[in-house]
Amino acid sequence: MGIPTPDKLPPGPSPESWTASFKNYSRDPLAYMPGLVRDYGDIVTMRYYNFRVYFVSHPDFIEQVLVTHNRKFMKGRILRKNRRLFGDGLLTSEGDFWLRQRRLAQPAFHRGRVASYADAMVLFADRLVGEWKDGDERDIHAEMMRLTLQIVAKTLFDADVDREARQVGHALEAIMELNSDFRKLMLTPNWLPTPRNIRAAIATRRLDKIIFRFIEERRTSGKDTGDLLSMLLAARDEDGSRMTDRQLRDEAITIFLAGHETTANALSWTWMLLSQNPVVEAKLHAELDSVLAGRTPSLDDLPNLRYTGHVITESMRLYPPAWGMARVATEDVEIGGYPIPKGCGVSLAQWVVHRDPRWFEAPEEFRPERWEGDLLKKLPRFAYFPFGGGPRQCIGNNFAVMEAGLLLAAIAQRFRIRLVEGHPVVPMPSITLRPRYGIRGRVEARVEVGVRSAVAD
Numbered sequence: 001m002g003i004p005t006p007d008k009l010p011p012g013p014s015p016e017s018w019t020a021s022f023k024n025y026s027r028d029p030l031a032y033m034p035g036l037v038r039d040y041g042d043i044v045t046m047r048y049y050n051f052r053v054y055f056v057s058h059p060d061f062i063e064q065v066l067v068t069h070n071r072k073f074m075k076g077r078i079l080r081k082n083r084r085l086f087g088d089g090l091l092t093s094e095g096d097f098w099l100r101q102r103r104l105a106q107p108a109f110h111r112g113r114v115a116s117y118a119d120a121m122v123l124f125a126d127r128l129v130g131e132w133k134d135g136d137e138r139d140i141h142a143e144m145m146r147l148t149l150q151i152v153a154k155t156l157f158d159a160d161v162d163r164e165a166r167q168v169g170h171a172l173e174a175i176m177e178l179n180s181d182f183r184k185l186m187l188t189p190n191w192l193p194t195p196r197n198i199r200a201a202i203a204t205r206r207l208d209k210i211i212f213r214f215i216e217e218r219r220t221s222g223k224d225t226g227d228l229l230s231m232l233l234a235a236r237d238e239d240g241s242r243m244t245d246r247q248l249r250d251e252a253i254t255i256f257l258a259g260h261e262t263t264a265n266a267l268s269w270t271w272m273l274l275s276q277n278p279v280v281e282a283k284l285h286a287e288l289d290s291v292l293a294g295r296t297p298s299l300d301d302l303p304n305l306r307y308t309g310h311v312i313t314e315s316m317r318l319y320p321p322a323w324g325m326a327r328v329a330t331e332d333v334e335i336g337g338y339p340i341p342k343g344c345g346v347s348l349a350q351w352v353v354h355r356d357p358r359w360f361e362a363p364e365e366f367r368p369e370r371w372e373g374d375l376l377k378k379l380p381r382f383a384y385f386p387f388g389g390g391p392r393q394c395i396g397n398n399f400a401v402m403e404a405g406l407l408l409a410a411i412a413q414r415f416r417i418r419l420v421e422g423h424p425v426v427p428m429p430s431i432t433l434r435p436r437y438g439i440r441g442r443v444e445a446r447v448e449v450g451v452r453s454a455v456a457d
Ligand code: HEM
Pocket: 075, 090, 091, 092, 102, 152, 254, 255, 258, 259, 260, 262, 263, 266, 320, 321, 322, 325, 326, 385, 386, 387, 388, 389, 391, 392, 393, 394, 395, 396, 397, 399, 400
C-alpha cells in the first residue's frame, strides 16, 4: 500500500524517531500514549513502516470519527488480524451485512429482555461465593472470568460451560497474549508457525468446538428458547435462506467472547481498586448493608444502589476494559481540521481520554463520588466512552452495566478482597485491558455477614 502524505499534517514525533516511537508504543502503549497528547496535542500523527496513524484524543474529534463521519471508517488492523477468531461476526463485519446482523441480534439486548437475565446473574454470583471460605487465596481474575462466562453461556445460549471454563480461560490467555505485542502482531503474518501463532490457532479451534457444541445441541433439541442462539438459528435472509454454520459460529463466538471477557475485566479492576481504597470500600459496604439489609440483590435494587453504580463507572474510567479502539479511513475525511487520507489509521484511546485532567479532576485518583450530581451530563459526550459510540457502540452495554452492578453488590455484600502482597498486578493492553498475571486476592468474609443471616433468618 502507498503511503499517503496529506498537505496539512498535525504535529507528531519527527521522522527520525518514528522507529523508536513505534517500538516504545508497542512495548508499553499505556505509558507511551498519554505522552503523545502532552507533547503534541489532541491529534498527533506518525508513520509506522508503510502505515500512517493519527492518534485522536479530543472528545469532539472522537465524536467526528465515531458518529459524524462513521461511514468513512472501517474497523482497525488489529481486529482484522483476528479474522480467524471473530470471522464475520458483529464486532468485525462491515457495511450492510453488519447492519442486518446487528438488527437481528438486537432483540436479545433490549432493556426488557436484558432485565430477565438479572436473576441468573445473581444466582451464579451466589454460587461462586458459596464456594469461598474466609481467608481463601484465589485468582480473582480467573474467578470473575468463570463467573461471567457461565452467565453469558446461560443467558444467551442456554448452555452450561462448567466443564469448559478452564479451557476457555486458557484459550483466551493465548489469544490475548498474541494480541498484546503490536509490533510482532503487525509484522508477523498469521500463517507463520511461530509458537504464539500456533498457540492462538489451537485456542481458536478449542473455542470453535465449544460453540459448535452449543449450535448442535440446540439443533438436536429443536427447542426455541427465545434466546440469542434461537434468534440466530431462526433468522432468515430476504430470500428465505438461513445463516450458514460458519456465519452462526462467527456471531456466536463474537458474543460469547465479547460478552464475558470485558465485564470480567471491569470487575477484576474494581476489586483491585477497592482493596487499595478502603474508604471507598467502606462506603460501598455501608450502601449495600443499608439498601439490601441482608437480602440478595435484585434488579429492582439497582436504582437505589447509586454508589455501587458509581464505583463501576469510576473503575471503567481508570481501567477501561476496552482501553483503545482503532479505525481505518475508507475515504478521505477531515478530523479535527486535518485531512486524513483514505487508508490511514486512527487510534482512539479510552485509556488516555479518561485520564485527561481537562475532564477529570485528580484523574489518577479513584473517586466514585465524582459521578454524583450527573457529571456525565456535564462532560463532552466522548470524554467518557467505555462502550465506544455511534452505530458501532457496544450492543451489550445495558447487559454489562446491569451485570457488573449486580455481581459487585452480591459479592461485596458478603466478602471483601485483599490483594496478596508480592503478587504483581500489571495491566496488559491487548484487545482488552486485562491483568497480565491475574489478580491474587485473599477473600475475607465480612463481619456484617452475621447481620445478613440474622436479617435473612
Ligand atoms: C464492561 C463490559 C463491556 C465493555 C467495556 C465493552 C466495550 C465495547 C466497545 C468499546 C465496543 C466498540 C468497539 C468498536 O467500536 O471498535 C464494543 C462492541 C461490542 N460489544 Fe461490548 N463491551 C462490554 C460488554 C459486552 C457484552 C456483555 C456483550 C454481549 C453480551 C458485548 C458485545 C459486543 C459486541 C457484539 C460488539 C460489536 C457491536 C457492533 O459493532 O455492532 N459487549 N464493546
